[in-house]
Amino acid sequence: MTRPYLPLNALRAFEASARHLSFTRAADELNVTQAAVSHQVKLLEERLGTALFKRLPRGLMITAEGEALLPVMRDAFDRMADMLERLEGGKVRDILNVGAVGTFAVGWLLPRLARFQASHPQIEVRLSTHNNRVDMAIEGLDGAIRFGDGAWHGLEAQRLFAAPLSPLCAPRLAASLETPADLARHSLLRSYRENEWPHWFAAAGVSRPPARTHGVTFDSSLAMMEAAVQGAGVALAPPRMFARQLGSGEIVQPFEIHAALGSYWLTRLKSRPPGFAMQAFETWLFDEVRLAYGEAA
Known part of the structure; x- marks a missing residue:
């Protein structure tokens, strides 16, 4: 016809x-x-x-x-x-629109992304960051990396790895911390999730946590960590995402006690089958997770 x-x-x-x-x-x-x-x-x-x-x-x-x-x-x-x-330019390029929680993007993805680009030069990555609130359909994303329990309506979620939280602070502040109870003398920084510090104190065995469990509330762990670096208080954040600052000595982890409140997940719309670029990114991402942490992440 x-x-x-x-x-x-x-x-x-x-x-x-x-x-x-x-x-x-x-x-x-x-x-x-x-x-x-x-x-x-x-x-x-x-x-x-x-x-x-x-x-x-x-x-x-x-x-x-x-x-x-x-x-x-x-x-x-x-x-x-x-x-x-x-x-x-005469060559077919695939566009990959992917979103990521800002902490994950800066602390984990960006240091590794050059390897993906080197192995997939035909794929142009367009990365946008968010604070865990994202509408993939409206923003036209092929995939998004989020933190939580993996239960999001209309999304297929694949677990990347856990990101337990632990106190992180400037070295001079850490010098005054001998036990978890000593945190009561300091400003405790937190994200918008109000239950994080109570969970950590419970994991630390502190039956009576400080009555005032936070100082400034942040919508970004990156901003919260900058405040901690400047000595504004103790942040509760995933050490895995701040390996660079820990390695340089900008911040320290005074206690080897963690509170597990969620994992990072690779998500995509159930109604949108993954294209070639998204499939390639997904394969690479899980290879990087296994390289970093082994099978049990």
């Missing part, structure tokens, strides 16, 4: 006009005249046998038929733009 001819100029004129609800502004975007845009839309309406806009004295009103056509056109043009971008 012969496919119908697609009037691309008319479809582009419609899509731009629908976004702006104005032939004039659509013409400015497309670098043509207002009359040319109006003519192209008219040709499309005649071909479809239906009106896509109601012409008003000041602008346009999209019809129900136009509303139905618009998201299809937006998706089609976005996909064409993406493919043209991938073909730029």
Whole structure:
């Protein structure tokens, strides 16, 4: 069966006009005249046998038929733009849009990411960070690395490794800490999860934790750790994510006591099968986890 001819100029004129609800502004975007845009839309309406806009004295009103056509056109043009971008330079490139908790991105992923890029030069990684709250569908992510228990509605989650929490602080502050109870004399920094310090004191066997269990509350462990480096208090954070600071001596871990409150997980939408780039990233990521921690992570 012969496919119908697609009037691309008319479809582009419609899509731009629908976004702006104005032939004039659509013409400015497309670098043509207002009359040319109006003519192209008219040709499309005649071909479809239906009106896509109601012409008003000041602008346009999209019809129900136009509303139905618009998201299809937006998706089609976005996909064409993406493919043209991938073909730029004469080689097919795969785009990988991945999100990660900021702490994981800086403390674990970035030091290793060059190895992925070296083994997959055809994949362009676009990394965005978040504070564990992310809408993968809206942000167009192929995958996202999150911290928690692995139970997120509509997502397939694969456990990477545990990230138990332990107190971390500047060396001069650690000098005054002989037992976990000594923490009562200091400002205890924490994330937005209120149960973290109580869990750690329970693991440490402190039956009566300090009445005031935190100083400043942070939405980012990276910011919290910077405060700890500057001596603002004791942070409760995963040592695995701050190996560089521990190695340099910027911070120390005064107690070998941990509270296990979650793991890092690689997640993706159940409704979106992984493409080649996501499959390659997933394989590489789990290889790196096994290299770092062995099978039991």
